Amino acid sequence: MTPRPRSVEDGEIFAAMGRVIARHGPRGLTLVRVGKEAGLSPAGLVQRFGSKRGMLRAMGKAARGSADAFVAQIRAAHVTPLAMVREFVLCFAELAGTPQEMANNTMAYVELDLMDPVLRRGTQAMTLENETALSVLIEEAMAAGELQRCDASALARALMGLASGSLLGWALHRQGGAREWLARDVDTVLKPLLGPGAVEA
Numbered sequence: 001m002t003p004r005p006r007s008v009e010d011g012e013i014f015a016a017m018g019r020v021i022a023r024h025g026p027r028g029l030t031l032v033r034v035g036k037e038a039g040l041s042p043a044g045l046v047q048r049f050g051s052k053r054g055m056l057r058a059m060g061k062a063a064r065g066s067a068d069a070f071v072a073q074i075r076a077a078h079v080t081p082l083a084m085v086r087e088f089v090l091c092f093a094e095l096a097g098t099p100q101e102m103a104n105n106t107m108a109y110v111e112l113d114l115m116d117p118v119l120r121r122g123t124q125a126m127t128l129e130n131e132t133a134l135s136v137l138i139e140e141a142m143a144a145g146e147l148q149r150c151d152a153s154a155l156a157r158a159l160m161g162l163a164s165g166s167l168l169g170w171a172l173h174r175q176g177g178a179r180e181w182l183a184r185d186v187d188t189v190l191k192p193l194l195g196p197g198a199v200e201a
Contacts, residue, residue, distance in 0.1 A: 060122035145197030
């Protein structure tokens with residue numbers, strides 16, 4: 001006997017979880033809300049993941065490798081290495097459609113991660129993946145003469161930290177869109193490092 005195919009794949013459930021978290025925050029994530037969003041019963045979610053915490057851990061595990069997938073996506077756009085560096089950082093503005101979404105997708109998540117050792121390790125690993133992927137793009141921008149020689153890993157870490165702080169500033173000031181706000185701060189940091197081959201955005 002072969003198992004019945006799942007009517008809703010895990011990826012669809014994780015997408016539903018993301019929408020619920022954006023609206024209600026991680027603490028407002030419930031089996032009932034996710035089930036309603038994904039078209040499944042709470043009992044079905046328990047059978048698959050065990051608990052709300054199990055869902056969050058599975059979602060975090062599934063997110064591993066997303067940095068490489070995103071790099072592949074922006075490479076397909078045939079942009080310059082420097083433009084890819086900017087785009088990689090600016091993608092985090094997608095978590096901040098509104099100030100409330102920004103709070104739910106980042107600040108509340110960080111609090112939850114710090115309280116759960118398993119979630120923290122998963123988020124730490126994903127953060128390192130992002131920094132590594134970004135440092136590769138920075139190295140390529142330096143090789144192309146778009147950025148001056150520098151410590152690519154240190155710059156990647158600084159830009160990732162900048163993204164978090166900049167989006168928090170946007171949520172406080174609420175001037176314009178999150179992407180435009182973040183782009184201004186990213187360009188302020190990168191401008192002194194531009195090489196002779198760079199074309200400013």
